[in-house]
Amino acid sequence: MAVRRIDLMLCTGTGCVAGGAFRIKDTIENEITKYGLQNEVSVVITGCNGSCGQGPLMVVQPDGIFYGWLKPEDIPFLVQEHFLKGRPVKRLMFVPLERKEPVPLMSNIPFFQKQMLIVLRNKGIIDPEKIDEYIARDGYTAIEKVLPLMKPDEVIEEIMRSGLRGRGGAGFPTGRKWKVCSDERKFPKYIIGNCDEGDPGAYMDRSLFESDPHSVIEGMTIAAYAIGASRGYIYVRTEYPLAIRRMQIALSQARDYGLLGKKILGSDFDFDVEIREGSGAFVCGEETSLIHSIEGKSPEPRQRPPFPAQIGIWGCPTVINNVETLATVPVIINRGADWFSKIGTATSKGTKIFSLVGKINNTGLIEVPMGIALREIIYEIGGGIPKNKKFKAVQTGGPSGGCIPNNLIGLPIDYESLTKSGSMMGSGGMIVMDEDTCMVDVAKFFIQFTNDESCGKCTACRDGSEALLEVLTRISEGEGKEGDVEFLEELGLAIKDASMCGLGTTLPNPILSTVRYFKDEYEAHIREKQCPARVCKKLIKYYVDPDRCVGCLLCVKTCPVSAIKGELKYIHIIDQSLCTKCGQCLEICPPRIAAVTKLTGKEARELQSLPGPIPVAEWKKTKSASKGDFRFTPYREETDREHRGDNEVP
Amino acid sequence: MAKLTIDELRKKREEARKGIYLRQGEFKGKIIVHMGTCGVAAGARQIVSAFMEEIEESGRKDVMLTTSGCAGLCSREPMATVETLNTPPVKYIDLTPDKVKKIFKTHIMEGNIAAEYAIGIGSERGG
Numbered sequence: 001m002a003v004r005r006i007d008l009m010l011c012t013g014t015g016c017v018a019g020g021a022f023r024i025k026d027t028i029e030n031e032i033t034k035y036g037l038q039n040e041v042s043v044v045i046t047g048c049n050g051s052c053g054q055g056p057l058m059v060v061q062p063d064g065i066f067y068g069w070l071k072p073e074d075i076p077f078l079v080q081e082h083f084l085k086g087r088p089v090k091r092l093m094f095v096p097l098e099r100k101e102p103v104p105l106m107s108n109i110p111f112f113q114k115q116m117l118i119v120l121r122n123k124g125i126i127d128p129e130k131i132d133e134y135i136a137r138d139g140y141t142a143i144e145k146v147l148p149l150m151k152p153d154e155v156i157e158e159i160m161r162s163g164l165r166g167r168g169g170a171g172f173p174t175g176r177k178w179k180v181c182s183d184e185r186k187f188p189k190y191i192i193g194n195c196d197e198g199d200p201g202a203y204m205d206r207s208l209f210e211s212d213p214h215s216v217i218e219g220m221t222i223a224a225y226a227i228g229a230s231r232g233y234i235y236v237r238t239e240y241p242l243a244i245r246r247m248q249i250a251l252s253q254a255r256d257y258g259l260l261g262k263k264i265l266g267s268d269f270d271f272d273v274e275i276r277e278g279s280g281a282f283v284c285g286e287e288t289s290l291i292h293s294i295e296g297k298s299p300e301p302r303q304r305p306p307f308p309a310q311i312g313i314w315g316c317p318t319v320i321n322n323v324e325t326l327a328t329v330p331v332i333i334n335r336g337a338d339w340f341s342k343i344g345t346a347t348s349k350g351t352k353i354f355s356l357v358g359k360i361n362n363t364g365l366i367e368v369p370m371g372i373a374l375r376e377i378i379y380e381i382g383g384g385i386p387k388n389k390k391f392k393a394v395q396t397g398g399p400s401g402g403c404i405p406n407n408l409i410g411l412p413i414d415y416e417s418l419t420k421s422g423s424m425m426g427s428g429g430m431i432v433m434d435e436d437t438c439m440v441d442v443a444k445f446f447i448q449f450t451n452d453e454s455c456g457k458c459t460a461c462r463d464g465s466e467a468l469l470e471v472l473t474r475i476s477e478g479e480g481k482e483g484d485v486e487f488l489e490e491l492g493l494a495i496k497d498a499s500m501c502g503l504g505t506t507l508p509n510p511i512l513s514t515v516r517y518f519k520d521e522y523e524a525h526i527r528e529k530q531c532p533a534r535v536c537k538k539l540i541k542y543y544v545d546p547d548r549c550v551g552c553l554l555c556v557k558t559c560p561v562s563a564i565k566g567e568l569k570y571i572h573i574i575d576q577s578l579c580t581k582c583g584q585c586l587e588i589c590p591p592r593i594a595a596v597t598k599l600t601g602k603e604a605r606e607l608q609s610l611p612g613p614i615p616v617a618e619w620k621k622t623k624s625a626s627k628g629d630f631r632f633t634p635y636r637e638e639t640d641r642e643h644r645g646d647n648e649v650p
Numbered sequence: 651m652a653k654l655t656i657d658e659l660r661k662k663r664e665e666a667r668k669g670i671y672l673r674q675g676e677f678k679g680k681i682i683v684h685m686g687t688c689g690v691a692a693g694a695r696q697i698v699s700a701f702m703e704e705i706e707e708s709g710r711k712d713v714m715l716t717t718s719g720c721a722g723l724c725s726r727e728p729m730a731t732v733e734t735l736n737t738p739p740v741k742y743i744d745l746t747p748d749k750v751k752k753i754f755k756t757h758i759m760e761g762n763i764a765a766e767y768a769i770g771i772g773s774e775r776g777g
Contacts, residue, residue, distance in 0.1 A: 003706035005715045007672040040702065061673045062714045086685035086717020125673050135659070136666035144656050258653025266655045
């Protein structure tokens with residue numbers, strides 16, 4: 001084998017693939033062949049690197065240089081400059097917002113610096129489609145240790161001592177779950193890896209499959225050995241084709257090596273895994289629904305107890321663990337429970353993966369130690385809020401979670417503090433919201449989601465979510481009345497009490513937490529018929545400020561419904577009866593003009609538009625003659641305007 | 651493929667480690683070939699190839715070969731900086747493939763500075 005000098009770690013997670021990562025791979029390979037570098041430089045496909053906001057991206061090893069936002073047309077120059085001549089290309093490097101200089105080394109980029117990788121230990125380092133690369137990174141050493149040296153009870157004991165808790169949402173201690181199942185005397189037993197990831201904006205499990213599928217297989221095998229199972233299922237949604245394909249490759253490679261199948265590594269232990277694809281119903285993430293789905297039944301949850309660990313799939317004892325939990329297991333076995341339990345807080349040990357999305361500069365997948373302050377995630381790893389906007393809240397735990405407001409930014413992220421703040425850990429979605437987000441609208445969005453996804457078995461969840469949605473819709477349309485907020489709270493609590501599964505008992509969280517922290521916004525909607533964030537369409541009006549309009553026709557041409565009247569050098573007027581409130585006029589109006597604004601509440605109701613087009617020059621004259629006669633002082637989004645695109649006035 | 655035993659798995663792991671050593675960041679030696687325009691014109695590409703041949707021949711997996719820009723002494727190109735763990739970097743000048751052979755043997759393999767080709771020890775101080 002010829003010696004290589006450079007490995008190009010090209011991210012091929014779903015995000016980067018969508019951005020054209022495979023086209024970039026082909027271009028690089030063509031270019032390096034052109035210069036005869038094919039033996040010195042190799043392109044390695046990896047799973048999600050995590051810094052999805054910069055994709056398509058790659059890391060050049062051994063130097064550790066990070067290139068982002070790659071385009072096929074950049075590649076010839078890059079190959080020639082860096083890989084042939086050895087001069088790293090600055091313009092393709094990451095430039096932090098607050099600095100002008102690019103940061104060449106991945107290890108110096110704050111987004112990566114603050115992270116701690118346990119589950120994602122191999123992300124960006126190995127090719128997920130090659131088992132040898134996983135093995136090279138101490139892969140399957142935990143099985144090597146467990147099978148000949150540890151009794152099943154010792155494995156369970158080790159996991160219990162480590163303090164590992166379920167990463168799927170509820171945070172049940174993993175060791176205890178295994179113990180319950182292992183104490184059952186009924187056979188066969190089953191282990192299920194839950195990769196039914198349904199929260200909007202969450203993609204931790206998918207990325208794990210795409211970057212390191214063998215870590216899940218190894219963890220599952222250890223779990224199976226501990227509880228005495230010989231069959232396992234991986235339940236994954238069918239809308240994750242890349243993740244499924246990589247897992248299938250991994251499974252067949254593991255079988256080839258005898259790491260799955262009969263008599264694993266020469267021991268007496270047999271175990272194999274089968275993939276079951278779900279069709280993506282949110283409720284299937286719930287254990288008992290998931291079991292029904294695998295059994296081919298309608299995915300409705302059932303009453304617990306008995307827990308699946310006692311009576312699970314096909315009536316047999318079954319452990320269902322989130323795949324992130326399972327991928328943590330080999331590391332705990334290798335490095336020991338003592339090491340693991342030193343990471344994190346008193347009750348939440350280890351690390352957690354979050355997908356950081358929404359109004360945040362560095363969108364991506366992060367793994368951080370439990371107990372890290374929310375502030376560190378938002379401002380240091382996430383790089384703050386775009387366009388210098390104010391941070392308003394973060395929704396954790398997906399549609400079943402709640403909003404954590406600005407004033408709790410110092411909150412340490414662990415199971416207990418999240419629950420205490422009215423949210424939850426959930427599977428790890430983090431949706432960041434800025435000052436332009438309306439909390440009533442957010443609550444409505446999530447209730448709409450859970451209302452769609454409710455399986456319909458329990459009345460409280462099925463009809464309750466419908467009633468919540470009705471009231472929220474009314475409030476957002478300016479039809480709210482006194483007592484609505486109290487009704488939402490009361491009904492929310494009732495749904496929590498009267499629903500059977502996790503979906504129903506958590507679905508009111510977005511309402512309860514927004515009412516708790518942002519009651520004033522609900523009241524503004526109800527009493528003032530005003531949407532403070534200017535989001536709810538029925539409560540806002542777009543308005544061209546005559547004092548600022550220069551009559552450039554940009555908004556007139558952009559409006560998709562021709563609701564804006566005007567001629568060149570005439571003040572433009574929005575016809576409110578035609579306006580669909582799409583906001584394109586506000587987007588297009590150049591920042592230094594900033595004539596288009598949104599009005600809400602009294603301002604909007606009492607809006608008097610100009611009767612007809614007036615030449616801009618004439619308006620200025622009348623203005624100076626009758627000072628302040630016709631004047632609104634509309635709300636102005638100054639920070640937004642400074643950072644909006646540089647649309648030029650023709 | 652035959653099922654692996656624990657010993658075979660371990661052997662496989664040793665073998666597989668060689669395939670990914672560039673990404674692990676555990677290097678005992680580092681060779682930087684300076685490839686500014688001056689270096690490239692003076693034949694730095696050949697020097698890179700020569701070092702690669704040496705690395706391959708030696709079978710060493712803990713030596714990093716990388717490249718950087720002009721070192722500032724354009725008249726003495728091709729140049730390379732060689733660094734072993736916990737010792738200061740040494741700059742070598744006027745390189746040829748033959749000199750590379752000797753430098754690799756003396757400095758990387760034996761741990762001594764190949765003084766006859768070296769211009770100095772250490773790097774410029776950062777500003």
